Amino acid sequence: MGLDTVESIVAFEQHFQVAIPNRTAETLYTVADAAAAITVLKSLSADPARTAAYYRMLTQLLACLPPATTEATLLTKLELLGAGPARLAALAVCLQLRMPDLPQPPLAPQLPGWWQRLFGGTVPEAAPPPPSPNWAQTTIEDLTEWLLAQNYAQLLPKxxxxxxxxxxxxGITSNQSGVSVPEIQLTDSFTNDLGMD
Structure with a gap:
């Protein structure tokens, strides 16, 4: 295990108030592995279903957004992706929470310029498929989970x-790796996907 990974293990132990044995720590390759091991070590429910904490956060978030907003509303529809700092700051103030880093909306594929249309030439290749998550399809449901992770110390102390x-x-992995909460998936490897050593 590298220094980044050891620091993450220490951060997990401190937040969850649990000792992670070295043999267990050496088997934690993904974010999901770490969560599963901690759940077992703490003798917590292995239920992956959303809890009351999610629904409280959702209710609080919906109260800060336009009335027709639902859990399935796309973030692009609300213009939250790539929103200016003032818009996100206002939402953060309403929620009294830190907002996760939301990306800029993806750019439309570039059309051939006038020079290429007039004289020919190559047309730029199609854009690569969007990374996970597909930002254009993210919803209030996703934002609710990101807010829980971003503010885990406040919203999920135990x-x-x-x-x-x-x-x-x-949330802890984001703090340790520098990767924003929305970009971290449970299936991500600490070393291969998140760049931790």
């Missing part, structure tokens, strides 16, 4: 189920 442990592990 997780009680696998679901809550997963959100806290994502």
């Amino acid at each position: 997780p009680t189920t696998l679901y809550e442990v997963q959100r806290a592990v994502i």
Whole structure:
């Protein structure tokens, strides 16, 4: 294990108030592995279903957004992706929470310029498929989970189920790796996907 990984293990131990044995730590390759191990070590419910913490956060978030907003509303529809700092700051103030880093909306594929249309030439290749998550398809449901992870210390001080442990592990991993919460998936490898050594 490299220094980044050891520091993450220490951060997990401190937040969850649990000792992770070295043999267990050496088997934690993904974010999901860490959450599952902590859940077992703490003898918590292995239920991955959303808990009351999610629904409280969702209710609080919906109260800060336009009335027709639902859990399935796309973030692009609300213009939250790539929103200016003032818009996100206002939402953060309403929620009294730190907002996760939301990306700029993807650019439309570039059309051939006038020079290429007039004289020919190559047309730029199609854009590569969007990374996970597909930002254009992210919803209020995703933002709710990101807010739980971003603010795990405040919202999930003592997780009680696998679901809550997963959100806290994502938040801690974001702090340790420098990768933003929305870009961390449970299937991500600490070393290969998140660049931790």
